[in-house]
Amino acid sequence: MRIRVNYLEHLLAALAIQTAVGLLTRNWWAGAALASAYFIGREMAQAEYRWIEQFGQGRRANMPWWGPFDPKVWQTKDQFIDWLAPLLGTCLLAFLVSRRGG
Numbered sequence: 134m135r136i137r138v139n140y141l142e143h144l145l146a147a148l149a150i151q152t153a154v155g156l157l158t159r160n161w162w163a164g165a166a167l168a169s170a171y172f173i174g175r176e177m178a179q180a181e182y183r184w185i186e187q188f189g190q191g192r193r194a195n196m197p198w199w200g201p202f203d204p205k206v207w208q209t210k211d212q213f214i215d216w217l218a219p220l221l222g223t224c225l226l227a228f229l230v231s232r233r234g235g
Contacts, residue, residue: 140218143172147219151226161230165223172219176212177201 147168154164180201181193187206189195200206207213 140214143215144218144222147172147223148226151223155227155230161227165227168223169216169220172216176216180206180212 150168150171151161151164154167155161158164178201180203181196183206184200184203185191185193185196188203189200
């Protein structure tokens with residue numbers, strides 16, 4: 134399986150954010166949370182737009198609170214990998230740094 138560049142971009146951006154926070158605060162888990170939250174939020178916003186387009190007649194007011202969680206708007210692996218890769222990558226780095234005593 135070939136890894137798409139976009140997946141690596143999200144992972145590298147998340148690790149860069151985490152590294153900046155980790156080096157400045159010495160809290161690598163906070164860096165993981167911040168970077169992961171950014172990419173999770175980004176993908177949830179895109180799921181909202183997909184739901185509004187597909188089921189909400191183009192109006193945000195028509196979307197229920199659970200709209201972005203609707204499995205019907207999460208149809209491709211890209212939509213999961215775009216938030217899952219940063220989440221797993223930053224958690225792994227935070228775990229390794231904390232095990233090392235940093």
